[in-house]
Amino acid sequence: MREDTRTRIQEIALRLFTEQGYEATSLREIAEELGVTKAALYYHFKTKDDIVASLVDTRLQELEELLAWLKEQPKTAETRREVVERYAEQVRGGRHLGIGRFLERNQTALRDNPTLIKIRDRMMELTVEMSPPDATPTERLRHALALFALHAGKWLMKEEELSEEEVHKACLEVADRLLQP
Amino acid sequence: MREDTRTRIQEIALRLFTEQGYEATSLREIAEELGVTKAALYYHFKTKDDIVASLVDTRLQELEELLAWLKEQPKTAETRREVVERYAEQVRGGRHLGIGRFLERNQTALRDNPTLIKIRDRMMELTVEMSPPDATPTERLRHALALFALHAGKWLMKEEELSEEEVHKACLEVADRLLQP
DNA sequence: GTCTATATATCGATAGAC
DNA sequence: GTCTATCGATATATAGAC
Known part of the structure; x- marks a missing residue:
């Protein structure tokens, strides 16, 4: 039972935000770890702040x-x-x-x-x-x-x-x- | 007895870094509060990290x-x-x-x-x-x-x-x- | 010591094809 | 759902005149 992409974004973002800080973590980094492009993130979350909100x-x-x-x-x-x-x-x-x-x-x-x-x-x-x-x-x-x-x-x-x-x-x-x- | 510019940069930077965070504070903001341009800061400190080091x-x-x-x-x-x-x-x-x-x-x-x-x-x-x-x-x-x-x-x-x-x-x-x- | 001007890079975010 | 391409803004940092 594979996790959905939205959940994986949350997991990666949480880890990077914690390790590096929110400002120091770019959407590009999150996308790279996920194995997609930055633009793909915007299908799942409206803004960077939206990831935090979730x-x-x-x-x-x-x-x-x-x-x-x-x-x-x-x-x-x-x-x-x-x-x-x-x-x-x-x-x-x-x-x-x-x-x-x-x-x-x-x-x-x-x-x-x-x-x-x-x-x-x-x-x-x-x-x-x-x-x-x-x-x-x-x-x-x-x-x-x-x-x-x-x-x-x-x-x-x-x-x-x-x-x-x-x-x-x-x-x-x-x-x-x-x-x- | 007027403070020197270097000290004033340190004071302003410390306050802004504390209030807003290091990444969220730009050299432009520091320069504006000081009443000079960004470039002037580079006469006193080699990099942004150098301000922190000091x-x-x-x-x-x-x-x-x-x-x-x-x-x-x-x-x-x-x-x-x-x-x-x-x-x-x-x-x-x-x-x-x-x-x-x-x-x-x-x-x-x-x-x-x-x-x-x-x-x-x-x-x-x-x-x-x-x-x-x-x-x-x-x-x-x-x-x-x-x-x-x-x-x-x-x-x-x-x-x-x-x-x-x-x-x-x-x-x-x-x-x-x-x-x- | 401070300026203007600019180089270079990266950011968040969007448009539109597939 | 993901891509390429790009926009506009902003960042750090530098070059060179004054």
């Missing part, structure tokens, strides 16, 4: 689901732990693996992209909604950083000779410590 | 000084605390303020820049050298993340109505918690 729409949806759930929960330590677990599951999540890193690395280049702006806003909301209204600045920072630890951990430990499971476990343990009262 | 060389030097100092210290909790303090001082540091953010936001676009590669390597070394050889993966991640917290904190708290001092204090407190045994 990538990030799914991520925005996931984030909004998590945020909606969080808003219905009491702002307790137990809720925060569950947010981190759900977020971690999304970050390393099945088929959308890698979109997180793409987003991290292209925030400036894509700072005017409407969907990216929404993702950043939701992310900010998420960190705010984790803490009760009377939390101190330090507490709020700790809770926010717990989510951040899941990204940073993977980068910081990429040179260690550890399995993905071990890295994941270490990330969750550090996140948990940041959530302790 | 910016990051200082940061590399700072980082190498800190690393050299760290390597002579025992890997104790006290040493780790002092590394964080010195690093924090560099991050918000006087005249080189803003280079940290520039580096964070242009890692992909400038991934082949020799000085940037060195900075990334030294940064990695720094996180490794903080922990004793027998530290667990989780401990190593915690120590590394303590340095990271100083960057992330500023981003995460940029929308809070806090003074720079308060944000800085919160960052240091969270970093300190990550260093606790």
Whole structure:
């Protein structure tokens, strides 16, 4: 069962945008890896930005689901732990693996992209909604950083000779410590 | 006492590279803000990359000084605390303020820049050298993340109505918690 | 030190044949 | 669905006058 061309464009674009950056990756490069000409891409996507939009729409949806759930929960330590677990599951999540890193690395280049702006806003909301209204600045920072630890951990430990499971476990343990009262 | 042109180019370039990204910022834009033509820039810097080099060389030097100092210290909790303090001082540091953010936001676009590669390597070394050889993966991640917290904190708290001092204090407190045994 | 003018290359995007 | 050919804009960089 062969993948369709649209999906392959998305995969190649995601990888190159992540490795090289959005601006530094041309449609010519994407087309060459796919084995077609630049013009062929325009049959599948209207613009270069459209490729990005198709990538990030799914991520925005996931984030909004998590945020909606969080808003219905009491702002307790137990809720925060569950947010981190759900977020971690999304970050390393099945088929959308890698979109997180793409987003991290292209925030400036894509700072005017409407969907990216929404993702950043939701992310900010998420960190705010984790803490009760009377939390101190330090507490709020700790809770926010717990989510951040899941990204940073993977980068910081990429040179260690550890399995993905071990890295994941270490990330969750550090996140948990940041959530302790 | 008027600044010289070379310094003004560096200031404008640093700001635009940080706000818009390296690739998205053209020499034309820099020249326009300076009030000269593109060609004039080439009198002061040989290439666009040369402007970057002039910016990051200082940061590399700072980082190498800190690393050299760290390597002579025992890997104790006290040493780790002092590394964080010195690093924090560099991050918000006087005249080189803003280079940290520039580096964070242009890692992909400038991934082949020799000085940037060195900075990334030294940064990695720094996180490794903080922990004793027998530290667990989780401990190593915690120590590394303590340095990271100083960057992330500023981003995460940029929308809070806090003074720079308060944000800085919160960052240091969270970093300190990550260093606790 | 800064200018005008230009070389050369690449980009995103489109038109139209097949 | 993919091609060739091309448009118009913009990029980095250089040559040479002043």
